[in-house]
Amino acid sequence: MSALSPTELLALTRAAKRKLRYDSPLDPDNPEDTALLVDLNEARGNFSQDKLLFELGVDAISQTLDEENPYQYIVFGGHRGCGKSTELRRLAKFLHQPNLYYVVLVDALTELDINNLNYSDILLAQAKVLIQQLQDDAIPLEAAYLSKLEQWFSQRVNTQLSERQLVGKLETGGKASTGLPFLGNLFASLTTAISVGSTHKEEIRTLVRNSFSEFASAFNLLIRHVEEQLKLAGHGNKILFIIDGTDRLSNNDANNFFVRDIHQLKQITSHFIYCTPIEILTENNRIGQDFSVFRLPMVKIAEKGATDYHPIPIAKLTELIHKRTDPRLFADTTALDQLIKASGGHIRDLMRLMDFCLAETLGRKLIDTDIANTAIKFLATEYQRVIQQNDYALLVEIDRADKSHVPVSQQSCHLLYNLVLLEYNSYWWQSHPVVRTLPAYQLALTA
Amino acid sequence: MDWTQQIDSQHSGTLLRLLYLMEDGKRFCLILAEYTLGEYRNTIIKELASHYPDQAIVSAAHSEDIVATLKATAATASVIHIIDTQCWFDDSKDYSLLHRLNQRREWLAQHVDRGLVIWLSVAQVSHFAHEAADLWAWRKALVNFCQAIEATPTPLVYRQVIDEDNSTLADKHQRLTEIQTYLASRTAYSLADALLWQEQARILRRMGDLDAALACTLQSVNINKAHNDKRATAVSYGDWADVLQARGEWDEALRIRHEEELPIYVALGDKRNIAVTMGKIADVLQARGAWDEALRIRREEELPVYEALGDKRSIAVSERKIADILIYRGELDQALLILTERCIPSMKAIGATKDVAVFQGIVADILQDRGKWDEALRIRRAEELPIYKALGDKRSIAITMGKIADVLQARGEWDEALRIRREEVLPVRVALGDKRGIAFTMGKIAEVLQARGEWGEALRIRREEQLPVYEALGDQHSLLIGQTNLAQLLQTLNPQQHATEIRQLLTTALNTAIDLHIPEQDIIRKRLQALEPDSKP
Numbered sequence: 004m005s006a007l008s009p010t011e012l013l014a015l016t017r018a019a020k021r022k023l024r025y026d027s028p029l030d031p032d033n034p035e036d037t038a039l040l041v042d043l044n045e046a047r048g049n050f051s052q053d054k055l056l057f058e059l060g061v062d063a064i065s066q067t068l069d070e071e072n073p074y075q076y077i078v079f080g081g082h083r084g085c086g087k088s089t090e091l092r093r094l095a096k097f098l099h100q101p102n103l104y105y106v107v108l109v110d111a112l113t114e115l116d117i118n119n120l121n122y123s124d125i126l127l128a129q130a131k132v133l134i135q136q137l138q139d140d141a142i143p144l145e146a147a148y149l150s151k152l153e154q155w156f157s158q159r160v161n162t163q164l165s166e167r168q169l170v171g172k173l174e175t176g177g178k179a180s181t182g183l184p185f186l187g188n189l190f191a192s193l194t195t196a197i198s199v200g201s202t203h204k205e206e207i208r209t210l211v212r213n214s215f216s217e218f219a220s221a222f223n224l225l226i227r228h229v230e231e232q233l234k235l236a237g238h239g240n241k242i243l244f245i246i247d248g249t250d251r252l253s254n255n256d257a258n259n260f261f262v263r264d265i266h267q268l269k270q271i272t273s274h275f276i277y278c279t280p281i282e283i284l285t286e287n288n289r290i291g292q293d294f295s296v297f298r299l300p301m302v303k304i305a306e307k308g309a310t311d312y313h314p315i316p317i318a319k320l321t322e323l324i325h326k327r328t329d330p331r332l333f334a335d336t337t338a339l340d341q342l343i344k345a346s347g348g349h350i351r352d353l354m355r356l357m358d359f360c361l362a363e364t365l366g367r368k369l370i371d372t373d374i375a376n377t378a379i380k381f382l383a384t385e386y387q388r389v390i391q392q393n394d395y396a397l398l399v400e401i402d403r404a405d406k407s408h409v410p411v412s413q414q415s416c417h418l419l420y421n422l423v424l425l426e427y428n429s430y431w432w433q434s435h436p437v438v439r440t441l442p443a444y445q446l447a448l449t450a
Numbered sequence: 451m452d453w454t455q456q457i458d459s460q461h462s463g464t465l466l467r468l469l470y471l472m473e474d475g476k477r478f479c480l481i482l483a484e485y486t487l488g489e490y491r492n493t494i495i496k497e498l499a500s501h502y503p504d505q506a507i508v509s510a511a512h513s514e515d516i517v518a519t520l521k522a523t524a525a526t527a528s529v530i531h532i533i534d535t536q537c538w539f540d541d542s543k544d545y546s547l548l549h550r551l552n553q554r555r556e557w558l559a560q561h562v563d564r565g566l567v568i569w570l571s572v573a574q575v576s577h578f579a580h581e582a583a584d585l586w587a588w589r590k591a592l593v594n595f596c597q598a599i600e601a602t603p604t605p606l607v608y609r610q611v612i613d614e615d616n617s618t619l620a621d622k623h624q625r626l627t628e629i630q631t632y633l634a635s636r637t638a639y640s641l642a643d644a645l646l647w648q649e650q651a652r653i654l655r656r657m658g659d660l661d662a663a664l665a666c667t668l669q670s671v672n673i674n675k676a677h678n679d680k681r682a683t684a685v686s687y688g689d690w691a692d693v694l695q696a697r698g699e700w701d702e703a704l705r706i707r708h709e710e711e712l713p714i715y716v717a718l719g720d721k722r723n724i725a726v727t728m729g730k731i732a733d734v735l736q737a738r739g740a741w742d743e744a745l746r747i748r749r750e751e752e753l754p755v756y757e758a759l760g761d762k763r764s765i766a767v768s769e770r771k772i773a774d775i776l777i778y779r780g781e782l783d784q785a786l787l788i789l790t791e792r793c794i795p796s797m798k799a800i801g802a803t804k805d806v807a808v809f810q811g812i813v814a815d816i817l818q819d820r821g822k823w824d825e826a827l828r829i830r831r832a833e834e835l836p837i838y839k840a841l842g843d844k845r846s847i848a849i850t851m852g853k854i855a856d857v858l859q860a861r862g863e864w865d866e867a868l869r870i871r872r873e874e875v876l877p878v879r880v881a882l883g884d885k886r887g888i889a890f891t892m893g894k895i896a897e898v899l900q901a902r903g904e905w906g907e908a909l910r911i912r913r914e915e916q917l918p919v920y921e922a923l924g925d926q927h928s929l930l931i932g933q934t935n936l937a938q939l940l941q942t943l944n945p946q947q948h949a950t951e952i953r954q955l956l957t958t959a960l961n962t963a964i965d966l967h968i969p970e971q972d973i974i975r976k977r978l979q980a981l982e983p984d985s986k987p
Contacts, residue, residue, distance in 0.1 A: 026559050027556075118550050365470070367713045385591070
């Protein structure tokens with residue numbers, strides 16, 4: 004490793020720190036973000052995005068769409084910090100092509116108040132985002148296909164809600180009262196009323212619920228027409244809604260949304276990918292009956308209980324870190340290797356470990372194995388906080404058992420959601436590597 | 451940040467982590483801070499204000515809509531501390547407040563977009579991780595500012611302290627045994643144990659066992675690092691550098707001070723220790739003859755700090771070291787002026803009698819160098835010795851007696867000089883177990899014997915009682931001086947007979963002096979050249 008001057012060392016440390024952010028997904032349309040992107044699907048084991056594409060009627064090799072593919076309702080989930088949002092955005096970018104889909108990405112977290120969310124909120128948000136996108140892309144639509152939605156609104160909603168109830172209630176005088184701009188405004192008004200936590204949120208929901216069939220019929224008519232127009236305009240053959248943020252639903256809300264209200268969700272006939280809490284995927288077997296389930300597994304750096312590591316995932320994660328951290332900041336390759344293995348393939352934890360390492364250097368030293376060990380110890384101490392004393396025996400039991408041993412219980416699910424237990428492809432479990440360094444775990448091994 | 455004693459040293463590493471992760475606080479960064487005592491939490495927050503002058507504190511208990519409050523606060527604040535979070539964990543509310551915060555995670559990042567420090571009790575942390583799993587996943591770190599709530603009894607071994615300078619060899623051995631027995635019984639080392647390792651190191655260093663001192667210091671460094679006590683780590687790195695300096699390994703000592711010790715004090719804003727460390731760097735530079743840089747450090751980086759702190763003693767010590775440099779440069783009048791008109795009066799004013807004696811001794815050294823022996827003797831006998839005797843400082847008494855013997859030697863009063871060294875200096879060195887001091891005194895005795903023509907005994911002492919000790923101690927600097935003096939003695943005895951040994955001694959001494967980058971190399975080089983004027987060493 005070539006010697007760095009103190010000034011260079013400090014500058015590179017600061018640069019690395021700026022790139023080690025994990026509080027927002029990478030944006031494939033942002034050149035700075037795309038420079039950091041690493042395709043990790045090959046490293047997740049037996050996971051392949053191609054299966055999800057196949058489900059959507061897309062042939063990964065020829066990149067063609069089977070337009071007769073039945074409507075798909077897909078749930079997409081995985082551990083916190085495994086890269087779901089980044090993968091969804093990459094998928095959206097890949098699929099949003101003239102010969103494939105017209106992708107409408109709905110971020111429920113920014114459009115709505117995710118607290119106490121229900122199906123009608125999401126559908127209204129989908130309508131809003133779709134209409135806005137169509138306006139932005141200047142897709143021409145015939146008024147006849149918009150009129151049903153306009154009627155639904157004016158007869159079912161606007162007459163029932165007073166001025167104070169509908170924030171920004173539309174004026175019929177100066178503004179357009181028909182057409183896409185009008186529809187855009189009205190759905191924006193509705194979603195705003197819901198997202199600001201207005202006390203009239205429930206009234207809006209009741210109105211939507213009571214006239215849902217009418218709404219669904221009108222929305223479906225619009226969707227069919229839009230798809231024809233999109234094809235003519237060369238903007239895609241079918242619409243695909245990707246909804247991110249619904250993995251943040253609380254357990255009750257998630258069960259209501261994905262199970263209880265599935266009938267309503269499926270009344271909208273289109274293609275959907277919903278981001279789903281891992282709790283639902285693990286605890287609720289019924290979800291597989293109504294959705295195609297795709298779980299994004301952790302990057303699989305080794306097989307269960309193995310001491311040798313898979314070279315491709317290690318290389319991919321090395322690449323991920325090197326895109327954020329100048330390799331010259333490492334005293335040798337051993338330290339980074341150590342960190343990758345300690346992360347268990349959890350990307351956010353890997354970046355967290357890197358952050359801890361940089362903090363230890365104070366921008367004045369290279370990262371060596373001592374510093375890596377210190378960082379690992381810090382992370383282990385944090386995990387220690389979420390583990391109860393009687394969890395260690397279960398962790399040891401799972402680690403020692405065959406891959407098929409995935410005892411779903413309240414206790415194990417708690418450990419899974421807190422990332423104490425990590426799930427890998429074909430869905431076997433193993434405790435987080437840093438957890439295995441804890442004295443209590445070591446003690447449980449000898450019991 | 452300005453380091454303060456109100457912060458527990460064991461949290462120094464945690465504080466540095468927080469500052470690093472938070473940066474300027476002007477972008478979203480979530481830190482969860484664990485604490486046990488509310489008052490101490492407030493102390494930490496208060497100290498962080500010097501780093502984040504526009505930080506704000508938000509009480510979760512008094513904010514009906516915490517999210518809105520945070521957004522409003524972010525308009526004017528950088529880092530926001532959230533305290534009084536008990537209401538989030540109220541079972542009767544079913545954690546709804548916490549759930550809401552969790553669900554607004556992205557909104558927080560976008561609209562608050564500041565450094566957030568959420569202060570949680572130990573019990574609350576695991577609840578937080580479970581009930582706000584998404585927010586927990588976005589944490590930059592969980593930092594620990596916990597303190598023991600109940601005082602635990604302190605084992606006696608931690609509380610006993612001996613005077614390393616003046617305790618007898620027997621006392622030193624006893625204390626070492628106590629420490630070693632206790633440490634051997636430990637299954638895991640605490641921060642208090644690091645202090646015991648440090649104390650061992652200091653005693654061993656005083657006894658001249660520098661290898662063992664180095665090993666103990668390293669142990670202390672490792673324990674402090676393991677506990678993430680950055681400040682204590684810096685202190686033990688400093689001890690390590692002190693031992694290396696004593697062994698003449700100045701390059702490595704300087705590296706440790708620059709790369710390990712100083713960065714921690716700078717990061718902590720510990721101005722006093724920055725000044726102390728810079729002063730020790732200047733000590734090395736001084737010893738190497740880099741006087742200009744040493745002087746710059748003393749005047750520009752040491753003195754101003756002590757002056758700002760109003761630390762008169764440290765000011766006087768710095769000024770005395772400036773006087774040392776001036777002495778090396780031959781500016782004796784200027785040096786005397788500083789000592790007599792600034793250092794000594796300062797020390798008298800604050801009643802620091804021992805320092806008065808030390809400075810008087812330096813004045814006497816200068817006078818001795820100028821041949822003003824009577825005045826030098828007067829100072830030693832009438833000003834220095836009485837103070838050390840009153841303090842019972844046996845080591846300083848012995849050193850002062852040795853300097854009196856120097857004067858007597860210079861005046862040709864060899865018998866008295868010899869008597870003092872044999873009867874008043876050497877026994878004290880032996881009693882204190884000061885191996886280096888014993889070797890030094892034996893060398894001085896050899897000087898007197900040389901002057902009296904007792905060559906055989908002088909030679910024996912240098913060969914058998916001085917040089918081997920310096921070699922065993924790894925004290926390169928003292929060794930090279932000893933080698934040079936032995937060469938000088940052999941030269942006086944019979945240059946032809948001892949020509950090979952003389953050349954070997956001077957060559958070895960010169961190579962060491964070159965490695966240490968010290969000015970003595972010029973003198974040694976000249977002596978070598980004098981042996982064979984046409985040859986180059």
